Amino acid sequence: MATIFTKIINKEIPASIIFENDKVIAFKDINPIAPIHILVVPKKEIPTLNDITAEDSDYLIAMYLAIKDIAISLNISENGYRLITNCNSYGGQEVFHLHFHLLGGKKLGPMLSF
Structure with missing residues (x-):
């Protein structure tokens, strides 16, 4: 069964896409936890x-290059940003399609929260 991210990739459901090429798609998170919260997703379904x-x-390199370009275009590269990926249930993964959370736009707090 296709993930919600695959449905976004296939344009079956809408998303606020801010970057796309042949390997990667990036869009705004619908429940942002920072002023800038972008999901960066490979166009290949890789569960974790x-x-x-x-x-x-090739997909992983494309994701990192996209992140760099997105950070520059959103003016967060100089002040800094956080990149997070979750793996499996204890890691907090909710959608089982590999993705990075790109967070920025303000000074971010501690990484670990309980």
């Missing part, structure tokens, strides 16, 4: 970080 393979390296 544990599932990546050497063949996925």
